[in-house]
Every structure is written in structure tokens, then in C-alpha cells.
Amino acid sequence: MENETIVKKVLDGDFKTIARLITLIEDENPKAIKIVSKLHKYTGKAHIIGVTGPPGVGKSCLISRLIGEYRRKNKTVGVVAVDPTSPFTGGAILGDRIRMGEHTLDKGVFIRSMGSRGSLGGLSRAAGNTIKVLDASGKDLIIVETIGIGQTQVDIVKYAHTVIIVLMPKMGDEIQAMKTGFYEIGDIFVVNKADQEDADKTVMLIEDMLKLEKGKIKEKIIPEWEKPVLKTVALTGEGISKLVEKIEEHKEYLLKSGLIERFKEEKSETEVLDALTSILQDYVLTRVKETEEFKVLVKKTSGGEIDPYSAANQLIKKILQKNVLS
Numbered sequence: 001m002e003n004e005t006i007v008k009k010v011l012d013g014d015f016k017t018i019a020r021l022i023t024l025i026e027d028e029n030p031k032a033i034k035i036v037s038k039l040h041k042y043t044g045k046a047h048i049i050g051v052t053g054p055p056g057v058g059k060s061c062l063i064s065r066l067i068g069e070y071r072r073k074n075k076t077v078g079v080v081a082v083d084p085t086s087p088f089t090g091g092a093i094l095g096d097r098i099r100m101g102e103h104t105l106d107k108g109v110f111i112r113s114m115g116s117r118g119s120l121g122g123l124s125r126a127a128g129n130t131i132k133v134l135d136a137s138g139k140d141l142i143i144v145e146t147i148g149i150g151q152t153q154v155d156i157v158k159y160a161h162t163v164i165i166v167l168m169p170k171m172g173d174e175i176q177a178m179k180t181g182f183y184e185i186g187d188i189f190v191v192n193k194a195d196q197e198d199a200d201k202t203v204m205l206i207e208d209m210l211k212l213e214k215g216k217i218k219e220k221i222i223p224e225w226e227k228p229v230l231k232t233v234a235l236t237g238e239g240i241s242k243l244v245e246k247i248e249e250h251k252e253y254l255l256k257s258g259l260i261e262r263f264k265e266e267k268s269e270t271e272v273l274d275a276l277t278s279i280l281q282d283y284v285l286t287r288v289k290e291t292e293e294f295k296v297l298v299k300k301t302s303g304g305e306i307d308p309y310s311a312a313n314q315l316i317k318k319i320l321q322k323n324v325l326s
């Protein structure tokens, strides 16, 4: 299919074309970069929600409930479930198919799971581009599920406007051990499985951690966002409407405070830098490496006549005189 046709079909929200394009993205197919680049100008409308937290706390069940609530409001929803610990990609990972299954026949919902086949950076890039595709396809809301351990979650969560951190009762030790960054990235905290014992204790513990955190923040943004800690039971749907209310409030807050603009600029900066790095790396590895000058400088370095940094500097001077993209 021609790139132009693919772009048109994605904009029309064609399910199969979107699914195939995401596969190209996962395969890091150069065609995908071209298409996603063309889709860029149609993005920026969706509200992107990150849902993160330790394994098994009920993130997928909660997302299924969120989809239900937003569908009742006639909003279309895209879901990207990212699992860096899983080698599976394409379609839905079995568990997600069961947990979010009731929505798979709904034309207003697109669910995609992706695992890691290569580097985490690659997975994060693929997730970022998948979000773009779903955004361009006109989804009102895009939910990204990630397992919150270590750097990976922080990395993927950078795409989200509103970050929901999901925990569950009896996680006292985990909650205290979590790095400060964890509390910083969350906009809304959820204690799911509130049907189980000690949910209130967990809520209080998180509230205490948030108070501690608040004291440390140097840059105060006015008006401030009061991070709520909510209780939910994803199995029954209890607490979900309150969660949706808070998501909408946070969206409103981002608009009114002007933070959404800052967020967009920061994201664009990262995107341009990523693209620049990748183009330059490609250029160096494919073209510069083949030049006579490069070979001569390598010989000189090996003979001790010149050091590697000086050699690289000479090459950079040459590169800057040319148009790298030509």
C-alpha cells in the first residue's frame, strides 16, 4: 500500500491499517518512520493517560473499567499495554485479552499490547510512535499501561499528560522503598483492591509520602495540583467514576495552568533530539565511515600521530560544511 493511502486510512481510523502500521513500527521498518512523520501534524488532540504500578495490582482491570466509563461518555479510547518483561508483541497479550476483552469488538476502542524484543529504548520509541498513530486516528483518550519498576516506567510515562500510579493494600514496605521519583511522576494515586483489608492504611501511607515529597519540591507551580489518593475496586467498578472525575480535573488543570504547552514543548525537544541523534548516528556509520578521509585519520590515530578526539573533531568540521540530510 502507498504511504499516502496508509496515512489516509489511519486518519479514517481504519482498524486493520492501524494494526499493520504498529507492526511496522515494532519492526523498526523505515517505512514506518516516514508514515509517522506524515501523521505528526494530525496529532496533539488526544489526552494521554499513563497507568503504572507494580505487577498484579489490577492495572488492566482498572483500565477496562475506565474504557467502560469513557465509552458511556461517547469518547473513543486507544490502549497501549507495554510490558518490558514480555517477549510478546502484536495483538493483545493473553491476560489483557481476557481483562479488557469485553471491549475488543467495540469499534471505538483499540487495544494493543507490546513487549520487548530488543532494547528498552526501542520499546519506548515504539510505544511513543504507537501513541502518535492512535492520536492521529482520532482517539479522544489514549491509555498507556506499564509495569512500574525501575527506569522503564519513567521512560514511557513521559508521553502521558496524566499519570496514574496504582498500588494495593498491604504494600507498606514497597511504598516506603519506592524512589522519590515515583511520587514525583504521579498525578493521581489509586489504591485498588480496596475490597481487601488495610486499604485505608495504605491510603494514609501514600498521603504521608506525598506530604514528605511536597516539602522537597523546589519549583512551585501556581495553581498547585493537589495529588489525590483514591480507593477503587476494579472488580466491581467501585470508585471508578471518582477516578474519571479526577482525570478530567487534572486535564482541566493542565489547560488552565498552561502546563500543557510546556509539556508539548518538552516532548518536542526530546523528539527532535532523538531524531537528530538517530540521523547523525546513521550518517556517521554509513557515509562518514566510507570516506577516504576517515580511513586516513584512522591510520593516523593508530600510528599515534593523532588522538581519536582530534580525528573526530576534524571529521565533524567536514560534516558541518555539508548538508547531512542531502
Ligand SMILES: Nc1nc2c(ncn2[C@@H]2O[C@H](COP(=O)(O)OP(=O)(O)OP(=O)(O)O)[C@@H](O)[C@H]2O)c(=O)[nH]1
Binding pocket: 054, 055, 056, 057, 058, 059, 060, 061, 062, 095, 099, 147, 192, 193, 194, 195, 196, 232, 233, 234, 235, 236
Ligand atoms: N480482590 C480484587 N482483585 C482484583 C481487583 N482488581 C483486579 N483484581 C485481580 O488482580 C489480578 C491482577 O489484575 P490485572 O488487572 O491483571 O493486574 P495488572 O496490574 O494489570 O497486572 P500486570 O499487567 O501483570 O502487572 C487479577 O486476578 C484480577 O482479577 C480488585 O479490585 N479486587
Ligand SMILES: [Mg+2]
Binding pocket: 059, 060, 061, 096, 145
Ligand atoms: Mg496488566
